[in-house]
Structure formats: structure tokens, C-alpha cells
Amino acid sequence: MEALPGLNDSTQLANTIEGDNELHELSIAQGFEWKIEVSNDAPLTVEVKSGIAEIFGTELATDKEYVFKNYKFSIYCVEDVVLSWRCSALNENNLSITANTTAKYVYNLHFALEKMRSSSFDGPRILVLGSQDSGKTALCRTLCSYAIKFKAYQPLYVNLNPTQAVFSPPGCVAAVPISAILDVQCSTWGQSMTSGATQLHSKQPIVKNFGLENISENKPLYFEMVDQLASNITDRLRNDSLVRRSGSIIDTSPLNELDEDFSDLEHIAKQFKINAAVILGEYQQDFLQRISQKLSQFIGVHLVNLPTLSGAIKLDDIYRRSLQRSAIREYFYGTDTTVLSPYAVGVDYQDIAAWKPKNFLENQDLDSDLSPTELSPVEIDPSNIQHALVAISYAPKRSPSADVIKAPLLGFALVTEVNEKRRKVRILVPVPGNLPSKALILTSYKYLE
Ligand SMILES: Nc1ncnc2c1ncn2[C@@H]1O[C@H](COP(=O)(O)OP(=O)(O)OP(=O)(O)O)[C@@H](O)[C@H]1O
Structure with missing residues (x-):
């Protein structure tokens, strides 16, 4: 990857600081926080040995191993804390430990x-x-x-x-x-x-x-x-x-x-x-x-x-996107500790009734005065629904747009494959059974394995 100009992987930055993946002990004084940025490739494990440490107000249990991946956060020490940690991308000389001022x-x-x-x-x-x-x-x-x-x-x-x-x-x-x-x-x-x-x-x-x-x-x-x-x-x-x-x-x-x-x-x-x-x-x-x-x-x-919270970090778009991707992934596949098995169902083109919200920034020609909350019907084809996250509403399939927008949500599904020749769509749903006979709403979010 490095050989190709312009292809800079965001995770490379973290990886340039080489760690040894050995167990390290760390003491942090009361009122200080350890600012941490970890990527997906190099998870960080932390175990508190003594003292009260918290992450966004939630206390960490002592002698319990926590694993952090693709996450930017701080461990704030309410008391003097001793902890052990292990990570292949962090070096004990480069840890960011500062006083929490807020x-x-x-x-x-x-x-x-x-x-x-x-x-x-x-x-x-x-x-x-x-x-x-x-x-x-x-x-x-x-x-x-x-x-x-x-x-x-x-x-x-x-x-x-x-x-x-x-x-x-x-x-x-x-x-x-x-x-x-x-x-x-x-x-x-x-x-x-x-x-x-x-x-x-x-x-x-x-x-x-x-x-x-x-x-x-x-x-x-x-x-x-x-x-x-x-x-x-x-x-x-x-x-x-x-x-x-x-x-x-x-x-x-x-x-x-x-x-x-x-x-x-x-x-x-x-x-x-x-x-x-x-x-x-x-x-x-x-x-x-x-x-x-x-x-x-x-x-x-x-x-x-x-004041701006001590520890708050300016996030880049790549990290924001990665958080959105992990949330979609988690919805269908769960986490490392709670693994979920979503179901893939095959549906014919004509069995899908999908709507999408009007996007006035993308399509300047849309008249914003003309009921902007009304949904537009979606023509099923690979260019617009492939890999899209769709919301399943409680509104029956052939309901008018006004009913769909008011209807509560049943859940989400993910379009994994669109076969134009056979006019079939493969959709991932979180629970077993057929795709509910309900109106779908196409979101702007896509997820590709
Ligand atoms: N001690 C801390 N206090 C606040 N934010 C922290 C701290 N440590 C790390 N962060 C990180 O700083 C980043 C920005 O914080 P946060 O998401 O709370 O800001 P926000 O104002 O809600 O952002 P947005 O405007 O995008 O909603 C997050 O990645 C958060 O995890």
C-alpha cells in the first residue's frame, strides 16, 4: 500500500509507533487521564489493578480485562490508579497522560x-x-x-x-x-x-x-x-x-x-x-x-x-465513517462477545416497495416548498440500492408516503446483492423469516463487507 501514492491508510499513523505487545504496568495519578486512540488492527487490553478509573463516567472493574478497538477515548483516574495494559501499536514512552481540567x-x-x-x-x-x-x-x-x-x-x-x-x-x-x-x-x-x-x-x-x-x-x-x-x-x-x-x-x-x-x-x-x-x-x-x-x-x-471537555479530540471523517460502519456491522453481526447471525433472504424486484427521503443538497432542482417531508418512490436497480441500509417501517407495503413517514420503525435491513438479470435482491435481516411485507425506506448509508 505504501508504494502507491495517495493511498494512505488511516491506521498507518497509529502503527508507526511500534509497540511490543507485552504486558506493561502503568501508574496514573488522581485527576489525570490517559488519552487513547486505538485502531482495529491493534486492540488495546487494559486491566485495572487498584484505584478508581472511569471511561465517560463509567467505572472500570478491578481485575477485569477490557479490550478496546477502533476507539478514541480517555481513562480518567478518580484516585491514584495502577493498571496493566498490552497493545502492539502503543509504546510506553509515548503515552499521552495529562491532567483533566474539566x-x-x-x-x-x-x-x-x-x-x-x-x-x-x-x-x-x-x-x-x-x-x-x-x-x-x-x-x-x-x-x-x-x-x-x-x-x-x-x-x-x-x-x-x-x-x-x-x-x-x-x-x-x-x-x-x-x-x-x-x-x-x-x-x-x-x-x-x-x-x-x-x-x-x-x-x-x-x-x-x-x-x-x-x-x-x-x-x-x-x-x-x-x-x-x-x-x-x-x-x-x-x-x-x-x-x-x-x-x-x-x-x-x-x-x-x-x-x-x-x-x-x-x-x-x-x-x-x-x-x-x-x-x-x-x-x-x-x-x-x-x-x-x-x-x-x-x-x-x-x-x-x-470549556471544551478536556480530552475531546478533533475527529476526522475517516474515523467518523468507521464508527458508522461499526454501528451498522454491530446491528447485524453483533460484537466479539455477542455474535449475531443475520438471515439472508431473496426477494423479487416487484415484492419491494421502497421510498427514499428527498435530498435537497444533492438535487438542487427539487422544489423545497413542495412537501419536503414527502418521500420519493425508489426504482429498484443496482445503482441505487446495492449495499444500502434500509429502514423497515410498520406501514404496509403499498401505503402512501404520508403513512410511511408517520409509521414507527420495525428495524433495519441491508441490501447485499442486486441481480439485474434475474430481477432479484438479496437482503440481510436481523431475524429469521421472510422480509416483512412492509414499506422500506432507503437510507444514504451503505455497508460493504
Ligand atoms: N475525556 C474526554 N472527554 C471528551 N471527549 C473525549 C474524551 N476523551 C476522548 N474524547 C473523544 O473526543 C471525541 C469528540 O468528542 P464527542 O464525540 O463527545 O464530541 P461532540 O461534540 O459530541 O462531537 P459531534 O459534534 O461530532 O457530535 C470523541 O471521539 C470522544 O471519544
Whole structure:
């Protein structure tokens, strides 16, 4: 590969630092964190020997081996920690161990939320804002982990960023009550009930399929999905006093993807009835004031501004894509510890009724005023459905677009082969049986083995 100009594998960088794959012992002082970036080819195993260490707020058990692959994260030491590690791509002279400068703010925020939980049956509903890679998701994950650490709370994590896959494939907005410990080894936070029996308690997400990669490709459709999710959440909170009291932690898309006049933000705040908001990163006072004013009708107190989380890393597109790919892979094939066996079914062209969301960035000729949320019918041919991830809706196969968009999701399938000659399609489904006789929605995400 190296001989070919322009073909630089992203994993090469990590591999240039040669490790010996031997067991090493490492002591990290209280308040410091070990920033780690591992590729798929050179997994890292870690075993805590003594002290309290955590990953995004979830404590690591002592004398248990954890394996990390294709993951960028930090191990934060709440106490002095001794651990052993082994990796063929890390060298003990090049480990990045630095003081964590923002943990104190996260603790303060957590205790403020705890206060809201203990003083009312209606817990906090906090909006987490910030620029790209400022640590929004890391903060949400830490706050969820802290909330369940000592009390039997079940905070609702709401993911409004369709590019990231948390308990769902990418392209979705989702909400999941965090009912038990999260899987520290998983960038997708853990496994959902679709995985069957899992090592840790599986979670049950509410998922809405947006289907496109970027919210600006079809904002009206994105907000249709956000509104549907918000309405499901309102029902859930009404009927589940524990989740209501534990509160919602709402993770958003980067601020630059939302409207400059903050009307998108106002819409989200209204839909999720937020009563607190935090913004990560360094901003001009005037900018913070404008957001604060917009949100003042919802949040009694001011918007809380915290620095970019210590340890947050600027991610490149290749890594983002690899996380999306692993989430799709995990949905169908499971993980190394929970292996799943999806079923391949053969379907005739005429037995498929597929729709796709309108993409206004890709197709500038589309008239955006003409019901942008309406789905367009898909003509089955290899060029558009080969290797595509498709959402299976509950709407019967011949339903009109308006019904399909409103219908809940049954699950996802993956087109693995399209035979133009025989007019047949091979589709991977997570459960045995035929492809359900339901309307399908083609997403922009593709997965090839
Ligand atoms: N201690 C840490 N705190 C926060 N982020 C960390 C830490 N250590 C590593 N990271 C990594 O930094 C990257 C960016 O963090 P994160 O995904 O939370 O940002 P974000 O603001 O949610 O990004 P996006 O705007 O893409 O949604 C992630 O890969 C995350 O795993």
C-alpha cells in the first residue's frame, strides 16, 4: 500500500509507533487521564489493578480485562490508579497522560442535576450544545453514567445528531432510558434489545429514521423526525415516573448545523420542554447572550457555559465513517462477545416497495416548498440500492408516503446483492423469516463487507 501514492491508510499513523505487545504496568495519578486512540488492527487490553478509573463516567472493574478497538477515548483516574495494559501499536514512552481540567465542571453540573431530581418529580431536561467535537456526547454519556451510579435513576439520553450512532445505526434520532451500566468498550454505548442476550443489561431505544447524513440535506424532514421523537418521549415521560424524575439529557448536532438565528434551537427547546441548557466551548459574550435570550423562556436561570471537555479530540471523517460502519456491522453481526447471525433472504424486484427521503443538497432542482417531508418512490436497480441500509417501517407495503413517514420503525435491513438479470435482491435481516411485507425506506448509508 505504501508504494502507491495517495493511498494512505488511516491506521498507518497509529502503527508507526511500534509497540511490543507485552504486558506493561502503568501508574496514573488522581485527576489525570490517559488519552487513547486505538485502531482495529491493534486492540488495546487494559486491566485495572487498584484505584478508581472511569471511561465517560463509567467505572472500570478491578481485575477485569477490557479490550478496546477502533476507539478514541480517555481513562480518567478518580484516585491514584495502577493498571496493566498490552497493545502492539502503543509504546510506553509515548503515552499521552495529562491532567483533566474539566472534570470539576462536570461534577458540578451533575450535582446541580441531582438537586433538580431530588427537589421535584419532574427532573432536569437539559439541552447540551456546542461546536463539533467539543465533547457534547462525552458529557451526555458521563452525566448519564453518574446519574445511575448511586441511585436507581433512569435518565433518558436523547440523541438528535443523526451522524452518530448510539444504540441505533447512523441516520437516526433516538431516545433511550439508561437503565443500567453502559459498556465502556463500545463507542455505541452498549447493545440494544435487538441483540438478544447480552453481557450487560440491554437498553430499549425509541428510534426515528431520518435516513440522510447531514441535517441540512432536508431540514424539514429532520424536524419531522425530531417532533415525532419528542411526542413519543412526552408519552413515555407521562407514563414513567422514574424516567421523568431522572430527567432527559439531550445531545444536539454541532451548533453550526443549526439556524444562525437560533430558531432551530428554540424549536428543539420547545419540543423537549427543556428547563436547563449547557454550552461547551469558548464563545463571544454577545453570542452566548443571544442564545441565552432565545432560551430564556424555557430555562429559568442562565445558560451554563463550560470549556471544551478536556480530552475531546478533533475527529476526522475517516474515523467518523468507521464508527458508522461499526454501528451498522454491530446491528447485524453483533460484537466479539455477542455474535449475531443475520438471515439472508431473496426477494423479487416487484415484492419491494421502497421510498427514499428527498435530498435537497444533492438535487438542487427539487422544489423545497413542495412537501419536503414527502418521500420519493425508489426504482429498484443496482445503482441505487446495492449495499444500502434500509429502514423497515410498520406501514404496509403499498401505503402512501404520508403513512410511511408517520409509521414507527420495525428495524433495519441491508441490501447485499442486486441481480439485474434475474430481477432479484438479496437482503440481510436481523431475524429469521421472510422480509416483512412492509414499506422500506432507503437510507444514504451503505455497508460493504
Ligand atoms: N475525556 C474526554 N472527554 C471528551 N471527549 C473525549 C474524551 N476523551 C476522548 N474524547 C473523544 O473526543 C471525541 C469528540 O468528542 P464527542 O464525540 O463527545 O464530541 P461532540 O461534540 O459530541 O462531537 P459531534 O459534534 O461530532 O457530535 C470523541 O471521539 C470522544 O471519544
